[in-house]
Structures are given as structure tokens and as C-alpha cells.
Amino acid sequence: MYLYGASGHGKVVAEIAEECGYNIEAYIDENPSKERVLNYTVIHEAPPYDIEVLISIGNNRLRKRVVNRGEHFNYITLLHPKAILSKRLKIEEGTIVMPGVTINAAVKIGKHCIINTNASIDHDCIIEDFVHISPNVALAGNVYVGEGTHIGIGASVIQGIEIGKWCTIGAGAVIISDVPDGATVVGNPGKVIKSRSLNI
Template identity: 70%
Template sequence: MYLYGASGHGKVVAEIAEESGYHIDAYIDENVSKKKMLGYSVFHEPPQENIDIVIAIGNNRIRKNIVEQSALFNYVTLLHPKSSVSKRVQIDEGTVVMAGVTINAAVTVGKHCIINTNSSIDHDCVLEDFVHISPNAALGGSVYVGEGTHVGIGANIIQGIKIGKWCTIGAGTVIISDIPDGSTVVGNPGRIIKITEL
């Protein structure tokens, strides 16, 4: 297995892979100044097609760009052994679930998502592709999160909320009403401070 992205996030993903019993061959990173990380070599381009890979980059748009440009990789899903994931959860390829995460029954998680440390996702939530749920964020039941949205550290989203695509939910924000596509939201209760046209 190869990890695409030799940065801080890549260190965490490497340890999840190790604890899950995967053999890591190397990192891949376009920064030619990077030679080694955690004792693993850093390559500056993929060694071949059809390799097993996890994109270990926190930026949602960069992950999506890599996927769109690299259709011939086999994307691996990683679940930290100290996460609590219901057997009735559907998690798609390339997603990484970190330590301390709880995902309850009937949740659907899309491709290349990051479910970060100690976050909580309750029953019947849907996360589209390239979503990042940051550490200690909490989603109530039946929350829908659109593609590419980043839910910040410690944010709280009450049950039944729909959040649009490519939104940014600020750290500590409390979401009590639906959020349209492209919104940046901060505060308690959350208020939209910017909408970017998609």
C-alpha cells in the first residue's frame, strides 16, 4: 500500500494502516524536498498503475483532484481498530476513520471522506464524497452533508439538518438550520458569513 501525501495528516493515516495490519510500501508526494517520513521512503510520482493507495491529504479539493487525475489506483478504506463503527454502516472506498470515532447504525459515508479523531456520527446520516468531519465534531441523527464539505473541530449539528456541497462549518459552530451549497458558517447558533458560487 502507498500513502499519497507526506504531511502531518499522512503520519496519522500511516499509523492507522500499520495498526490495521497493512504493509506500507512508501509515501507519494510531489514535493521533491521530502525524502522520508516515519521511516518510509517518499516517491515523487506513483511507481505504477493499479497500486493500492490511500490519499492522506486533509484538503477535500486536493483529494478530489487526485482522484479525477488518477483513475487507475485501487483505493483502500481504513478503519482505526479503536473506532466504533456499526455493522450496518456503509463506507465507500478511500475513506479513513480515525481513533475514537463513533458511527452508529444506518449511516452512509461516501468516497474519500475523513472521519477524524473522536468525532461522532449518529444514526441515518449521509455523508457524500470528499467530506471531512474534524476532531470532536458531532452530528445528530439523519444529518445530510453534501460533497466536499468540511465540518470544523468541535462543531455540532442537530438532527435532521441538511448541509450543502462544499461548505465550511467553522470550529465550534452549532448548526440548527439547513445550510445552502458553498456556505461558510460560524458561531452559535451558526450564521452564514459567505456564500461561494460553485
């Protein structure tokens, strides 16, 4: 397999891939100054044939841009063996689940998501494509998270909340009401402080 993205997040992804028994051929990264990361070679263009890839870029918008290029990639999913995962979890390609994560019954997780260290996702949540759930985030049951949203470290979301597309939820925020598309929310209780365009 190849990892697309050779920065800090890529280092974490590499170690999870190793833990899952994958053989990493190389990183792919467009930065010509990068030559080796964690003793793996960095190449600057993808091979011109079908390869197994996980996009190891933390930025949600950049991950989507890579996917939209339509490269010859077969996307894999990485599930750390020390995550606690319901047998009724549905999870799509290109997503990574990191150590210490707990995901309960009837959760649906989309494509190319990051479910980061020690996050907790309770029953019946829906996580759309390109979402990043940061370390120690807690989502109660029946939470909906729209495409491309980033929920910051240590944030908490009460049950039944809907969070829109391409939102930013600040670190430690407590979300007790629905969040519109493109909003940035901080604080306890969470308040919208700005909104941005959904153009990717």
C-alpha cells in the same frame, strides 16, 4: 499500500495503516524536498502500474483532484480498530475512520472521506464524497452532509439538518438550520458569513 500525501495528515494515516496491519511501501508526494516521513521513503511520481493507495491529504479539494486524474490506483478504506462502528454502516472506498469515532446505525459514508478523531455520527446520517468531519464533531440523527464539506473541530449539528456541497463549518459552530451550497458558517447559532464558488 502507498499513501498519497506526506504532510501532517499523512503521518496520522500511516499510523492507522500500521495499526490495521498494512505494509506501507512508500509515500507519494509531488514536493521534491520531501525524502522521508516517519522512516518511509517519499517518491515523487506514482508507479506506472496498479497499486493500493489511500489519499492522505487533508484538503478535500486536493483529494478530489488526485482522484480525478484517473491514476492506476486501487483505493482502500482504513477503519481504526478503536472506532465504534455499527454493523449496519455503509462506507465506500478511500475513506478513513480514526480512533475514538462512533458511528451508529444506518449511516452512509461516501468515498474519500475523513472521519477524524472522536467524531460522533448518529443514526441515518448521509455523508457524501470528499467530506472531512473534524475531531470531536457531533452529528445528530438524519443529518445530510454534501460533497466536499469540511465540518470544523468541535462543531455540533442538530437532527435533520441538511448541509450543502463544499461548505465550511467553523470550529465549535452550532448548526440549527440548513446550510446552502458553498457557505461558510460560524458561531452559536451558526450564521452564514460568506459563500464561494463550487468550482473544484
